[in-house]
Amino acid sequence: MAHSISMLNVIKIYRRLLTKYPLLTQATQAGTLMALGDQIAQNLIERRKIKDLDFVRTAQFGCIGFFLTGPVTRTWYGILDKHIGSKGGIVVLKKVSCDQLLFAPAFLIVLLSAIGILQGNDLEQLKKKLYGEYPDILKNNYKLWPMVQLFNFYFVPLQYQVLVVQLVALLWNTYISYRTSLGK
Incomplete structure (x- = not known):
């Protein structure tokens, strides 16, 4: 009983923060989940020991989530909602199409570039990593995100869409972190 009451309190606090500080709340959740x-x-895939964990890398991912991913996705979903709408099957298909054909390819370049810059890559190294990683990551993006976004845009109210994406992105960010740390 006490557990469910405390969970209800957490949900109330989250809703209040989301209403009062939407950008900050969504940036914080994106940074935390990234x-x-x-x-x-690092722990489950790379199987690093505690003494070998790269906390700088973790902080970099958190910063990318806080300063880039959270604010950009929140703004993007607002733009889609404003210019395409929020209800109906055709609207959802248009939003997913825009998201996957316009936003995803461009945002992946920005994301991979930000990670590469924080890893200390110069322009030549960055180009090499993008050419090596981008096509495969984009292809894997299309295996996951269209279905997620169909669900998200159809069933989830706008103010919770970033949260849904960030929860699914927990697995996606694990994959991105692993892929971009190879051959660092």
């Missing part, structure tokens, strides 16, 4: 995705990659 950092968590990096830690999952």
Whole structure:
């Protein structure tokens, strides 16, 4: 009983913060979940020991989430909602099409570039990593995100769409962290 009451309080606080400070709340959740995705990659996929964990890398992922991913996705979803609408099957298909054909390819370049810059890559290294990683990551993007976004845009109210994406992105960020750390 006490557990469910405390969970209800957390949900109330989250809703209040989301209403009062939408951009800050969504940036914070994106930063937290991106950092968590990096830690999952290091702990479960790379199987690093505690002494070998790269906390700078985790902080970098958190910063990318806070300063880039959270604010950009929140703004993008607002633009889609304003210019395409929020209800109906055709609207959802238009939003997913715009999201996957316009936003996803461009945003992946920005994301991978930001990660590469924070890893200390110069322009030549950055270009090489983009040419090596981008096509495969984009292809994998299309295996996951269209279905997620169909669900998200159809069933989820605008103010919770970033949260849904960030929860699914916990796995995606784990994959991105792992992929971009190879051959660093």
